[in-house]
Amino acid sequence: MTGSTARTNAALWRDTERCYRAVRSKDARFDGQFVLAVRTTGIYCRPSCPARTPKPQNVEFFPTSAAAQVRGYRACRRCLPDAVPGSPEWDVRADLAGRAMRLIAEGTVEREGVSGLARKLGYSERQLSRVLTAELGAGPLALARAHRAHSARVLIEMSDLPITDIAFAAGFSSVRQFNDTIREVFAATPSELRTAAVRRGHRRGPTAPTAPSTGVRLCLRLPFRRPFDTTGVLDFLTARAVPGVESTEGDYRRTLRLPHGAAVVRLSPRSTHIECLLRLTDIRDLSGAVSRIRRLWDLDADPQAVLDCLSADPALAPWLSAAPGIRVPGAVDGPELVLRALFEQGMSTRRAHIALGRLVTELGTPIAPELLDATDDPTLLFPGPTAVAEHAASILPGPQDRVDTIRTIAAALAQGDLDVHVGRDAEDLRRDLLAVPGISSWAADYILMRLLGHPDILLGTDLVLRRGARSLGIDATYSGLTTHARRWRPWRSYAGMYLWRAGDQPHTTT
Numbered sequence: 001m002t003g004s005t006a007r008t009n010a011a012l013w014r015d016t017e018r019c020y021r022a023v024r025s026k027d028a029r030f031d032g033q034f035v036l037a038v039r040t041t042g043i044y045c046r047p048s049c050p051a052r053t054p055k056p057q058n059v060e061f062f063p064t065s066a067a068a069q070v071r072g073y074r075a076c077r078r079c080l081p082d083a084v085p086g087s088p089e090w091d092v093r094a095d096l097a098g099r100a101m102r103l104i105a106e107g108t109v110e111r112e113g114v115s116g117l118a119r120k121l122g123y124s125e126r127q128l129s130r131v132l133t134a135e136l137g138a139g140p141l142a143l144a145r146a147h148r149a150h151s152a153r154v155l156i157e158m159s160d161l162p163i164t165d166i167a168f169a170a171g172f173s174s175v176r177q178f179n180d181t182i183r184e185v186f187a188a189t190p191s192e193l194r195t196a197a198v199r200r201g202h203r204r205g206p207t208a209p210t211a212p213s214t215g216v217r218l219c220l221r222l223p224f225r226r227p228f229d230t231t232g233v234l235d236f237l238t239a240r241a242v243p244g245v246e247s248t249e250g251d252y253r254r255t256l257r258l259p260h261g262a263a264v265v266r267l268s269p270r271s272t273h274i275e276c277l278l279r280l281t282d283i284r285d286l287s288g289a290v291s292r293i294r295r296l297w298d299l300d301a302d303p304q305a306v307l308d309c310l311s312a313d314p315a316l317a318p319w320l321s322a323a324p325g326i327r328v329p330g331a332v333d334g335p336e337l338v339l340r341a342l343f344e345q346g347m348s349t350r351r352a353h354i355a356l357g358r359l360v361t362e363l364g365t366p367i368a369p370e371l372l373d374a375t376d377d378p379t380l381l382f383p384g385p386t387a388v389a390e391h392a393a394s395i396l397p398g399p400q401d402r403v404d405t406i407r408t409i410a411a412a413l414a415q416g417d418l419d420v421h422v423g424r425d426a427e428d429l430r431r432d433l434l435a436v437p438g439i440s441s442w443a444a445d446y447i448l449m450r451l452l453g454h455p456d457i458l459l460g461t462d463l464v465l466r467r468g469a470r471s472l473g474i475d476a477t478y479s480g481l482t483t484h485a486r487r488w489r490p491w492r493s494y495a496g497m498y499l500w501r502a503g504d505q506p507h508t509t510t
Contacts, residue, residue: 012089013063020056022047029225029304031084035062037073043187044068049079063087066146067137074187077196082150085223086294088302096121097135100128101143103423105291109144110171110284111259120423148172149185151287156182156190157197159218161283163190169283215261215371216283220290222267222274224299227325230269232501233297236329239349242340243357244364244380255367256292256332257381258285264371264378265293274299279371295422295453298327306494313487315472319498326501328493331450334420335413336382338433341443342406355396362395363387385413405438412436426452449493458485458492468502 013019013034022030028048037044038054044065045051062068065075065082075081086105089098099121103109108117117140118128129139136143152170155161161169167178182190238248246254256263261281268275274297278289294300303325310316331337343352364380372379388410396403412418418436420429426448433444442461449457459465460478470476474484488495 013061016056016061019047019061020059023049023059024053026050029302031081031225032087032300033089033302035065035068035081037062037068037071042073043076044073044081045076046079046081046084049076049081051076051078062137063089064136064138064143064146065150066143069146069149069185070138070142075185077186077188080153082146082153083223085225086300088225088300088305095135096123096128096131099423099425100132100140101136102291103421104140104143104147105287106422107147107171107259107285107288107291108423109140110148110287114140117423120421122425144171145181146185147287149181152178152182152190153186153193154220155218155283155286156193158220159216161216163194165283166190169286171284171287215368216280217373218276218278218280218286220276220278221270222276222290222294222297222299224273224297225301225303226272227303228269229323229325229327232323232497233327233329234269236497237296240340240344240353242353242360242382244360245378245382247376247378249376253376253378254332255378255381256289257336257365257384258282258288260285262365262367262371262381263289264367264373265289266373266377267293267297277373279373281368281371292332295330296332298330298453301327303327306491309491310488310495310498313495315474315484316495316498319472319502323498323501326494326497328449328453328455328497330453333382334422334451335385335410337447337451338413338418338420338439339382339385339388339406339410341446342409342438344446345440345443359383359388359392359395363391385410389414402438409436409438420447420451422452424452426454454493456490456492458482458488458496460485462496462500464503465496465499466503468499471502472499 019034019036023036026048030047034047035044036047036049037060038058039060040054040058044062100117103117103120108120114125114128118125121128132143133139148171152166152172155166155169156163164175167175170178172178172181179190182188182193186193188196234248234252237246237252241248252267254265256265263278263280263285266277276293280286280289307320307324311320340356343355360380360382363383365383367379367381389407392407392410393403396406409418413420418432429452430444430448433439433447434441442459445457445459448454458481460482466476466481469481475481485492485495
């Protein structure tokens, strides 16, 4: 990502003229990138809100819902400004604010407090609060509060859970705090929100657990920005699906290891959203599960920005026309991705698929039967790094140096010597990865691209990516491809997906 692009994205909400043009045109592409607040009504909306456009002197713009809430504005009950794709800025930005927002969406503040968030980011609480307030208009507590309010609204409208259970499931410390926040943010009580959802027909039917041990079943709509190449995402995930953990027959299904227990998710693409059937052991994991799923399918991407940049290259033009809205699939768990990348480096996708399947069969943790919805659901959690470090030697075939490498890196992950999570700074994480013997530069960049959603990484040593470049008439030598790819900044990861597709075969690396 170039510095100018980062500054442009960061300053969007401050460009009042551009924002007002987007609001006046009801441009849905800007939903999630900023919110519009109307001084005369005390309400904030998404840019595409169908309500009458207010006069420019009566509006102000904020980068986040939290910032609008801090200023005393309430969420519009017509356009539901929190029910939009997340800002693509958090994928593009690698600065402190972007990394903090990814961790807040994971539920870090609810589990570990602001001190835990600051510790993961490597800052003091005071520094963190100062930076977030300056950049996003709200501190970490306000940002987390807005996220809790959104999670609570989803549960109120989409489940039959008792209101009291929803309060604690969304991360509130008391029912009173929950009720006060809902009234302040949505200008309605929780019961009124639920009644309105029934009236609008947004309820999906009974979803509450019959007993604490049976878990919770939720059906959600996960919005995205169009165009969206869902076929490309499914093909990518199918080629790399690990038996027992993932299934791609019909819908995409996979198991999730979450802070409070396991989960199983089924994702079904629709024209305007992804239908998400989520079965959770513990409802407190809802926000973290949704955050991971959105990253896995790259649902917060801005496809128009990618198209605007890449369409300037004639070599890519036919592929852009054939598959607009390509995505870079992410990852649901840092240690899992690192271990999978170790198998994929220097190995064909098919061979990696077989080896990982054996690892999961032997070491994967079985999913509780009550979380399974169909006979073809995946039934195992991907093994944790501790299990891999202790037992990989007796399970994995040679060569011995590869097995030793996998065991050593798994032990480093288990002990915390190698810390891999979505809040890491990209340059720091890459340095830490390359400092570990056995992790290639390809694997390090692959991990950054998928775990952090880094949009501007070119896997220049990937053989199939280079074969794809050659088929498009691009110099496929490392130096030639690197030089040509400068025109794709800051979206080289997305261009690489087109080259992978042009390569037309499972990839290996040099």
